[in-house]
Amino acid sequence: MAVLTIEDVSKKFAETEIIKHLNLQVNEGEFVSILGPSGSGKSTLFSLIGGILTPDSGAIMLQGEKINSKTGSISYMPQSPSLLPWRTVLQNVLLSQELRGPKDEKKAEEMIEKAGLGAYIHAYPDELSGGMKQRVSFIRALLSPQPLILLDEPFSALDELTRLDMQKWLLSIWEENRRTVLFITHNLEEALFLSDRIIILSSKPAEVVADYKIPFKRPRAEELFLENEFLEWKREIYHKIKEVME
Incomplete structure (x- = not known):
């Protein structure tokens, strides 16, 4: 069942298009990460979902209810x-x-x-x-x-070892609760380790250019980082992001 549905959403500031005809769906219990170039509109998207900003067009639906401009509908970290x-x-x-x-x-x-x-x-x-x-x-x-948690690069300020500990801890807690999560990160390994799906956004104006379903079984351990399949996925998504940035 879809918890979050974003239908043909666009947003501009002055004459600058930030998000253009963006479509996205997050299902119940999914952990979905968003990757994309810096300045591609990821934080703007979160502000739209949280009701802080209003889309110029399109609809943001939470469990079937339109929440355009409605605050308090989601949990935000x-x-x-x-x-x-x-x-x-x-x-x-x-x-x-x-x-x-x-x-x-x-x-x-x-x-x-x-x-x-x-x-x-x-x-x-x-x-x-x-x-x-x-x-x-x-x-x-x-x-x-609230039925949806938005995590906006929550570990970006932590050192590498603390960050890994936090990723493992977050997964262990999330496994017990299976809350629906939409997660912004610039860290490709973090996205692969945590996610059920990874969404790639284009440069401004942002639209979805790829939606990857991550096949790794749960629960996940840090040994996953060294497996060939993990490295293959990392290469594929890295090249997709690089292609988007060119």
Whole structure:
């Protein structure tokens, strides 16, 4: 069943076309990554889905309901953790439930414990490392009642080892919940490791130029990075992105 359907959506700023006749579908329980050149409109697309921007034409449908210009319909995790410094880890995690209801404090505590943050449940953000803050931010998104989570390069500011740890942790948590995720990244290996599908966008104005179904079985381990099939997929998608940029 389609959770998100984008039908013939276009958006321009002044005379510059950012997105043109874009069509995209994300099905229930899918983890879909979006790759494309810098400035190709990926973040603009997220702003359209989140209702911050209004498309010039076309429709954005969430579970069959048109949500053009409608805020609060999706859960969003930005590049920075965006935790409130005066709230504890638990209070930050519960924020989305407080806004949308109902609040499930027991579930939140269980998720914090599974994230390895049990000792920090009453700590404040300035007491956490970058990776720990991202875990809190993701748990908050995961516990939100909305049917779709948008992740906008959430690991881009982390060092390589922390980033890999976060990818593995995210997959382990996602496997248990199977929430529907649309994920922006510039990291090809990250997209291959995490995703069921990878969408390639063209340069501005953005449109979908490729939609790859990733065949790797789940659950996935980091040994996947060294397998020949993984490297073959990496080469194919790399050349597609390079072709788009030329």
